[in-house]
Amino acid sequence: MEQLNGWFTELLSGNLIFTANTLSFYWGGLVTTVQLVFLSLLIGVILAVPLAIGRGSKRRWIKLPIYAYTYVFRGTPLLIQLYLVYYGVVFFDGIQDSIFWVVFKQAFFPALIAFTLNTAAYTTEIFHGAIKNTAKGEIEAARAYGMSRKLMMRRIILPSAFRRALPAYGNEVIFMLHASAVASVVTIMDLTGAAYYVYARFYAPFQAFIFVALIYLCLTFSIMFVFRRLEKRLLAHLRPRA
């Protein structure tokens, strides 16, 4: 530990930008980014499962509103959605005095709401596509066993669809991580916010942004690694046998 500490101090000495102080900014940014992305993905997935099932419903009054929702949120930039939630909510009269203000006063929750709605829209479409493409044979086999539609959805279609949706969903997770960089425009000190701060403080754009790019790269590779492992396990039955 002593040795590590000495090595660290030596590494930091002789440069004016990456002091312990700015590194703590980056660390705080990393924590915020991971929190924001993880929470929005988690809530997004929970929302997306029923929405994806509803999206494939035969009833128009279920299907169409969900389609409209995914269409709007996939059809507009995340930055605009973030601005609309962050600056838009204050136009509701009296919101400052309501209990919602506790949530909307902080920049974190408007951002979380915008990110969640955005990723839920994409995830809904990914799951919907996977559900729609379930092999006919699997469904026919389930019917032959006399399963009800509910049971068939739970036992056959959804497990199979989630597995097949995994690679596409892994991409969505990475896209979400990258898209979260816009959070800094509403004063959230995420990774990009920290980089902006260091850039503005030391007028050193290249160092500030190359460093944060490396952190994003590490995060992306970790996510990719996790999904590769998952795919290997869960999609083993789809691989050609040697």
Added chain:
Amino acid sequence: MNKWITSALLAGALVSGQILGQAMAQDDKDTVRLGIDVPYEPFVMRDADGKLEGFEIDLGNELCARANLECSWVEQSWDGIIPGLLARKYDAILSSMAITPERERQVMFSLPYYNTPSVWITARDRDIDIDDKQSLEGLSVGVQRGTIRDVYVTQEYGDVLDIHRYGSSQEVVNDLQSGRLDLTFEDFPIAVDAIDFRQDDSPYKQLGDSIKTPTSIFGKGAAMAFRQRDKALAAKFDKAICEVYADGTFDKLMEQYFDYDLSVRPSEADCAQ
């Protein structure tokens, strides 16, 4: 034909030589050309006839009169204003140029003659004491990212205030109005334009005094810039700046153009030299 041109040129040279000689004989004032970027209201602008006017024009003319110099103004856009000085297009810059270490490597600065203050602003009905640090715990303040105000707030209040950093000052104002921010710390002229906090019926008010120190953060202020070697010329203007401050001429000029204080009174030590 050639003869005509030659004689015309000769005549011209003679006449201009005469005029020059006359001018030199008439008074022994040196001529100094001052570079300025136009417009930057109310420091410099053009009146209806196209003549230059403004706070810096009046101040510059006053300084020249005191230094016993004949001054003329040369217009130069901002991005070429230091190269223009070094290329001898004019002899000094008097154009709201803030003293910075980067610029000090290229030019020599006079004493600063003004510095715009920064100001704390909050809602009119709020009761906040900005000097009582403990009472500020947990309040939110909005600043424009990377500005000197950001540096000041981070350094002085980073441990108590919740600092929100924005890309532009307009966004700060948005969130002050939305109620997300309890405070903002803003450049005075920008705040006057954007928030209008000095009207009695305005929902906002100034907290405490305007702030211009420490100079390590806010800078020394705007000063005249000279070529490094023109020490004698710079000394003349330093003396003139001390004089206009000492006898109240500066304050009179300032009141004519501004309703807030942007003076940076030179110290006696600076003026004694």
